[in-house]
Amino acid sequence: MQPVNLRAFKKQANLHKTTFRRFLGRIESQPPRFLDKLAEELDPQVWQEVDCLSCANCCKTMSPTFTPTDIKRIADHLNTTPEQFKDKWLEFDKKDGDWMNKKQPCQFLDLKTNKCDIYEVRPADCAGFPHLRKKRMADYLHVHKQNVEYCPATFRLVEKMREQLSFSQGKWTITKP
Structure with a gap:
């Protein structure tokens, strides 16, 4: 490879x-x-x-959609509330009705290793990509x-x-x- x-x-x-x-x-x-x-x-x-x-171009240039289940799971993993998680990291796309990353590259991407810091609990969109x-x-x-x-x-x-x-x-x- x-x-x-x-x-x-x-x-x-x-x-x-x-x-x-x-x-x-x-x-x-x-x-x-x-x-x-x-x-x-x-x-x-x-x-x-x-x-x-x-x-890791997907993590550098795209945003997954975060479902309510993703948000709760990731917030629990980060020892925060879903609302605090959304306030800190996400924005709501009114056009599509989706929660997306506020910035790119993804805040959970370790740019030195191209690994995801929340891989075990990553959004379903990322897991299926x-x-x-x-x-x-x-x-x-x-x-x-x-x-x-x-x-x-x-x-x-x-x-x-x-x-x-x-x-x-x-x-x-x-x-x-």
Whole structure:
């Protein structure tokens, strides 16, 4: 497994994001029956190539949504109340109705090690990120469209899907390289 070169990744992501988003949009509009199985097969390959701890770009540039359950669990872990936790670290996004980090990078990211200081009690959104193996992958394609420019694992998954999927005569087929 190679460490992620964040500068090179950002350059690649910027170069391919429109193509990858278009590709995911096409899948979203007409998902192949075998999409979940393909994602399940590609997932271990992706994780052999991507080392999250060498990257942490998600924690540096994105904010998870904090559910009420997350807030209570993390506040308990930090020996504070949910209200004090929200006042200190979070802001409410009125548009989406979500609690988000006030600042970036995430206040719980140790920038020297790229490790999470509250890993054991991290938000569910963080625990599931980057959502590569969701049961109904078609329901998460909109998330992958966003994450492809932030997450090297998502980028590699979409890249591998593009290498293996072909759309012709109104249907998807697998053309393994």
